Amino acid sequence: MFSETPDIVPFGTSSRRELLTQTQLDTLQGGTLRLLDEVGVRFPSRRALELFAEHGARVDWEEEIVRIPPDLVRDAMSTAPRSFVLGGREERFDLLLDGCHSYVATDGTGVHVVDLETRRIRASCKEDVAMMARVCDALPMVSFFWPPVGAQDYGATAPLHQCHAGLTNTLKHVRGGMTVPPRLAPYVVEMATAVAGGAGALRKRPPVCANFCTIAPMSQDGDSIDNALMYAEAGIPMSFMAMPTMGSTAPATPLGALVMGDAEVVSGMVLVQLAFPGAPVIHSNLVSLMHPRTGGYVADVPIPTGWISVQMAHAWGVPSLGGGSLSVGSPEVGWSAGLDSGIGALTIPLYGGEICGDLGLTGGSMILYPELIILQHEACCFAYELLEGFEFDEADMALDVIAEVGPRGHFLSQKHTRKHIRDFRLPPAEGADGLPRDPQEAALEEFKRLHETHRPRPLPDEVLAELDRILAAADRESEGMG
Amino acid sequence: MTTADYFEKLAQAVIVGEPEQAEELARTALAQGLDALECIDRGLTVGMKRVGELFATGEYFLPDLIIGADAMKAALAVLEPALLDNQQRDVLGRVVLGTVEGDIHDIGKTLVGTMLTANGFEVMDIGFDRPAGEFVAAVEETNATLVGASTLLTTTMQQQKKIIEELTSAGLRDQVKVMVGGAPTAQAWADEIGADGYAVDAIGAVALARRLVGAEPSPGIDD
Numbered sequence: 115m116f117s118e119t120p121d122i123v124p125f126g127t128s129s130r131r132e133l134l135t136q137t138q139l140d141t142l143q144g145g146t147l148r149l150l151d152e153v154g155v156r157f158p159s160r161r162a163l164e165l166f167a168e169h170g171a172r173v174d175w176e177e178e179i180v181r182i183p184p185d186l187v188r189d190a191m192s193t194a195p196r197s198f199v200l201g202g203r204e205e206r207f208d209l210l211l212d213g214c215h216s217y218v219a220t221d222g223t224g225v226h227v228v229d230l231e232t233r234r235i236r237a238s239c240k241e242d243v244a245m246m247a248r249v250c251d252a253l254p255m256v257s258f259f260w261p262p263v264g265a266q267d268y269g270a271t272a273p274l275h276q277c278h279a280g281l282t283n284t285l286k287h288v289r290g291g292m293t294v295p296p297r298l299a300p301y302v303v304e305m306a307t308a309v310a311g312g313a314g315a316l317r318k319r320p321p322v323c324a325n326f327c328t329i330a331p332m333s334q335d336g337d338s339i340d341n342a343l344m345y346a347e348a349g350i351p352m353s354f355m356a357m358p359t360m361g362s363t364a365p366a367t368p369l370g371a372l373v374m375g376d377a378e379v380v381s382g383m384v385l386v387q388l389a390f391p392g393a394p395v396i397h398s399n400l401v402s403l404m405h406p407r408t409g410g411y412v413a414d415v416p417i418p419t420g421w422i423s424v425q426m427a428h429a430w431g432v433p434s435l436g437g438g439s440l441s442v443g444s445p446e447v448g449w450s451a452g453l454d455s456g457i458g459a460l461t462i463p464l465y466g467g468e469i470c471g472d473l474g475l476t477g478g479s480m481i482l483y484p485e486l487i488i489l490q491h492e493a494c495c496f497a498y499e500l501l502e503g504f505e506f507d508e509a510d511m512a513l514d515v516i517a518e519v520g521p522r523g524h525f526l527s528q529k530h531t532r533k534h535i536r537d538f539r540l541p542p543a544e545g546a547d548g549l550p551r552d553p554q555e556a557a558l559e560e561f562k563r564l565h566e567t568h569r570p571r572p573l574p575d576e577v578l579a580e581l582d583r584i585l586a587a588a589d590r591e592s593e594g595m596g
Numbered sequence: 597m598t599t600a601d602y603f604e605k606l607a608q609a610v611i612v613g614e615p616e617q618a619e620e621l622a623r624t625a626l627a628q629g630l631d632a633l634e635c636i637d638r639g640l641t642v643g644m645k646r647v648g649e650l651f652a653t654g655e656y657f658l659p660d661l662i663i664g665a666d667a668m669k670a671a672l673a674v675l676e677p678a679l680l681d682n683q684q685r686d687v688l689g690r691v692v693l694g695t696v697e698g699d700i701h702d703i704g705k706t707l708v709g710t711m712l713t714a715n716g717f718e719v720m721d722i723g724f725d726r727p728a729g730e731f732v733a734a735v736e737e738t739n740a741t742l743v744g745a746s747t748l749l750t751t752t753m754q755q756q757k758k759i760i761e762e763l764t765s766a767g768l769r770d771q772v773k774v775m776v777g778g779a780p781t782a783q784a785w786a787d788e789i790g791a792d793g794y795a796v797d798a799i800g801a802v803a804l805a806r807r808l809v810g811a812e813p814s815p816g817i818d819d
């Protein structure tokens with residue numbers, strides 16, 4: 115017997131606000147164009163340099179830096195699609211990236227796990243990814259599965275195993291194309307093709323997307339760029355993600371980090387558009403701060419860089435990955451995690467990024483606390499009900515009921531009360547007896563329940579066999595690589 | 597300016613973090629016939645120590661520390677070549693530091709380097725995405741006594757092991773102590789691959805390096 119996977123629930127746009135004015139956005143975009151034209155971006159990839167040169171960018175072959183004239187940037191970006199689909203196993207799990215929906219995603223790829231049973235921190239493994247995929251499959255507000263941790267029980271092919279654990283344990287879209295040596299990237303395409311049911315189907319509803327980090331300041335990773343071109347050719351959508359850290363890899367002002375990250379991301383998207391016009395690309399610019407004393411990575415500073423990033427992505431006419439984020443800075447699940455989660459959930463519909471949320475990890479995307487996903491999912495449900503769930507029905511004023519009770523009576527015995535008292539969803543951190551419980555304890559119990567009982571529908575046997583064959587081939591090739 | 601004024605000014609250039617000024621002062625000091633070693637010991641080192649104190653008390657932030665260390669390095673570049681044959685700058689140890697092959701995360705490694713420099717070590721930073729062989733070559737070239745290998749990716753952790761193996765085959769393993777660090781690493785990993793130590797952050801890296809070279813415990817760092 116298999117479990118039913120509930121429909122996914124994205125946020126809508128009714129609470130969306132713009133922070134910057136059009137003039138301010140134009141100023142930022144002007145800054146990006148100037149950086150691309152004057153400073154340039156390093157592309158350590160022969161193929162990329164040649165493509166840029168062919169299209170009239172100025173290439174410094176020795177330094178591997180390309181300087182892209184503004185018109186070339188604008189022309190290339192005009193071929194990037196504003197909306198497209200990320201596919202799930204069934205159409206009801208498809209994500210339509212069109213600016214009218216914000217889909218909640220998991221965070222990735224952490225390295226430690228707080229073990230479900232021993233409660234000790236240990237290195238993550240493939241089974242952890244599978245466990246999270248199954249539990250997320252049961253949570254309606256999680257629409258996009260990024261393997262939250264690495265499959266450290268596999269060597270160089272770990273990212274392929276993460277992708278596999280995702281595809282075989284949830285019906286939702288999987289961000290399976292992480293950085294691998296370029297020789298292994300074709301296996302990601304093969305897995306995606308097998309699950310989609312052919313190359314044509316993959317183009318229409320790709321079950322896998324990819325992510326490539328740019329390297330601040332103003333640089334790209336050679337392997338990532340080669341993989342990006344390979345994926346674009348196959349029709350796998352990809353995000354370019356800048357992670358400028360104010361004070362270390364970026365200027366110590368939010369606008370400086372934003373404009374620099376934007377230039378990095380746009381340079382990657384321009385390349386892909388020059389090579390494959392119309393290829394689906396996603397903009398992602400995650401600004402962080404270097405801790406002024408420890409140098410540590412601080413992702414949750416109360417400045418609206420996530421908000422502005424969404425606007426900047428949309429100004430280029432592409433979807434945004436990033437926006438409201440529940441990402442937890444502290445390593446523990448405590449007050450600070452609660453604050454990050456609660457406020458983060460509310461900012462999702464406010465900022466309106468297409469893919470956002472970053473659920474499930476603590477310690478700056480390092481540690482998987484299994485029960486955190488339950489708590490953060492609850493925070494998202496709360497925000498959703500608050501901002502999107504309310505329906506105005508005049509009859510609900512219940513004037514007749516008030517009249518019937520009249521001054522100084524009570525509503526306890528009203529049929530209206532009996533009917534509507536069921537409308538409310540109570541906080542789950544509460545025992546059956548209605549007494550409050552420790553929310554983390556309750557969440558852990560719920561996590562274990564889902565982990566034990568939720569069994570998403572498997573892929574057809576022949577697809578599973580094909581995936582095994584692909585993985586085995588990749589593992590062999592990687593061993594051959596030494 | 598008296599000799600003492602020069603030392604004071606050199607120390608100040610480090611404390612306020614003025615690399616150009618420190619370099620210029622070092623040049624004029626030498627031109628005036630001052631002793632290079634004294635300029636280092638009574639000027640730069642005093643300044644760097646003060647920067648360390650201000651950082652420890654929370655008055656200085658990381659960038660203050662880094663720019664202070666840069667000022668010291670700028671002046672050292674002028675003063676060291678002027679040391680007499682029998683003179684040697686007092687360093688706690690010489691460290692070859694880098695991020696392993698396949699990994700481009702370099703901020704943590706750079707911070708470790710700065711903290712080690714600020715605390716009396718001489719650091720040769722070989723950069724990021726560096727094959728094991730380059731660590732070995734750098735040790736041969738500099739006669740280093742310490743090696744620091746950084747990695748943030750689980751997929752590149754094995755490279756730390758490879759560095760130790762290559763140091764062994766080059767016959768250099770007994771000459772150096774190997775420190776490992778970076779997010780996915782841990783003491784258990786260090787033990788497993790036969791490294792001499794692991795530290796969770798840059799302050800810990802200084803304490804570790806001091807311990808490995810047998811330096812006296814230093815208050816504020818070794819507690």
Ligand code: B12
Nearest residue numbers: 222223264327478700701702704744746749750777797798
């Ligand atoms: C910033 C960042 C980047 C930047 C790096 C910029 C740069 N110039 O360094 C960019 C965006 C380029 C980047 C790229 C990638 N990243 Co990254 N990155 C991070 C992030 C968010 C912060 C790292 C950081 O700078 N921390 C701040 C510094 C000060 O801390 P630190 O590095 O830990 O160093 C301290 C200690 O570890 C220790 N230490 C460090 N080295 C040493 C050495 C010695 C000898 C000692 C004693 C101590 C020591 O002291 C340091 C100072 O206190 C981490 C997550 C995290 N929270 O750590 C992910 C993270 C490390 N990255 C990750 C990934 C996956 C990648 C990419 C593969 C992504 C991609 N798909 O393209 C690429 C890597 C490409 C490659 N070939 O290397 C993963 C790794 C997961 C895994 N399973 O291994 C992490 C954990 C994020 C995540 N959860 O997904 N990344």
